[in-house]
Amino acid sequence: MNALFLTVTAGQGHNSASFALARYLESQGVECTVLDTYKYLSKLIGEIVDVGYKSIARHSPRLHLLMYDNAEKVSEKEKMRKTFLPYTIAEASKSKMQKYIDSKKPDVIVCTHIFTAIIVSRMRQDGVLDARIPVFGIVTDFTLHPFWEDTVLDYYVVANELLVHEARRKGMDTGKLLPFGIPVKEEFSEEIPASEARAKLNLRDKMTLLVVSSSVGFGNIPEIVSDIGKVPMDFQIVVICGRNTRLSKKITETHYNKDVIVVGYVDNMELYMDAADVIITKPGGLTVSEALTKRKPLIITDPIPGVENRNAYFLINNDLAVYAGKYARICDVIMQLHSHPGKIDQMRRAQEVYGKRHSARMTGDFMIDLIK
Known part of the structure; x- marks a missing residue:
């Protein structure tokens, strides 16, 4: 064939x-x-x-x-x-x-x-x-x-x-x-415990927020990371920059209030998602589909205007993700999720129904x- x-x-x-x-x-x-x-x-x-x-x-x-x-x-x-x-x-x-x-x-x-x-x-x-x-x-x-x-x-x-x-x-x-x-890689449909994934990635075994950058460089990732740093909790932030070396350099050279691990292009994104407690990304179809298979709390940031607006509406209307961006500070959204675990449970239930493995x-x- x-x-x-x-x-x-x-x-x-x-x-x-x-x-x-x-x-x-x-x-x-x-x-x-x-x-x-x-x-x-x-x-x-x-x-x-x-x-x-x-x-x-x-x-x-x-x-x-x-x-x-x-x-x-x-x-x-x-x-x-x-x-x-x-x-x-x-x-x-x-x-x-x-x-x-x-x-x-x-x-x-x-x-x-x-x-x-x-x-x-x-x-x-x-x-x-x-x-x-x-x-x-x-x-x-x-x-x-x-x-x-x-x-x-x-x-x-x-x-x-x-x-x-x-x-x-x-x-x-x-x-x-x-x-x-x-269609996403079959590996995204498999799960391993977060602590095991962190060990494989040589990350500290503590609460982890994963920020995934856009392949076209849209969105102010340094500002997002800085705002996450204002959350009064102990966690590490892993930022996937892909092939955007300028973004990697800028984040690496900036001082933040949290442990920030900057990573370039990876071919094992599924492992980083396993290691995460929360996934933060703009609403691109492929990255969102990968995240939904992992049944993790998903925060979507400001979309590229156009088709990603439609993605965002679908995700929010069906309880698959929450929004953070211009009109909702991400530090506030993270604290809201932390304070209301029922919202996370609601998101995971929706992901079980609509997230396609x-x-x-x-x-x-x-x-x-x-x-x-």
């Missing part, structure tokens, strides 16, 4: 979902190829999308919100959809994509970004893609991004069954929805059974 993943680099969430699912499929003997589709079609377009997304999210968040809101309005009007740039790219790239797909001879195609789903849908509509190849869409947030309703795929893997209402409103065939959860395995097994 051969699986072809079509992703687009705009942040790392879509790629992470691709690699998590591909990793599970490979463990089951499936040959997987992950293609950064826009960079394959045109290195220039791929760089513009990636760098442009990161730059706008970091420096012009209001513009990012306006672009997302405009995409939602355009997606609701059939005549306007075709003016959306990804449709033009899809039309221009059909021939090159057809040759690539024919060379790979996949048994299944997986689109982890709406842009690649638009390309594959256009190929299907024009009859240049073998109709016998099943195509899956992976929606990597807790909402349905604009234009998913205009795609022609066989199945849509979504974060939660509650999204069926949004899908129905948008006119999608809800029978095609697979609420398995956003083994998402990659369930999705992968469904694909394998379909192809057999």
Whole structure:
């Protein structure tokens, strides 16, 4: 069996979902190829999308919100959809994509970004893609991004069954929805005691707050860490900075009132989450999905305006997380949780119901059974 993943680099969430699912499929003997589709079609377009997304999210968040809101309005009007740039790219790239797909001879195609789903849908509509190849869409947030309703795929893997209402409103065939959860590494579905995880990470065995930075550098992490330091309790703060060396340097060189451990890029995030008593992050689809599998108190900070606002609303409305940011100081939120353990219990109960464990395995097994 051969699986072809079509992703687009705009942040790392879509790629992470691709690699998590591909990793599970490979463990089951499936040959997987992950293609950064826009960079394959045109290195220039791929760089513009990636760098442009990161730059706008970091420096012009209001513009990012306006672009997302405009995409939602355009997606609701059939005549306007075709003016959306990804449709033009899809039309221009059909021939090159057809040759690539024919060379790979996949048994299944997986689109982890709406842009690649638009390309594959256009190929299907024009009859240049073998109709016998099943195509899956992976929606990597807790909402349905604009234009998913205009795609022609066989199945849509979504974060939660509650999204069926949004899908129905948008006119999608809800029978095609697979609420398995956003695919994350299988290791996130396993638990080890916090003390054991801390020992493996050479951390002190004491209360631990984990702060996870955005891959695009959005959010004032030093300010968040400083505010956490105002909490009158004894604990350590672990800050995951990823590949943002400038952020790592700034936090390392700053004096805080608590023990602060700064960590760069890690490939064992699941272990750091096991070590934590509380997880603090912005509401990106992948990081939140990873955190929900751990059944830990989750504090979400100010989102990148746009799709992450929708993620935040979903999480808060369903008791999966609490918010801290511009209108709720994080030091106050931490003390509120500490003073009211019933709130933490409520959060964990919701995570048991709506937090999807083994998402990659369930999705992968469904694909394998379909192809057999």
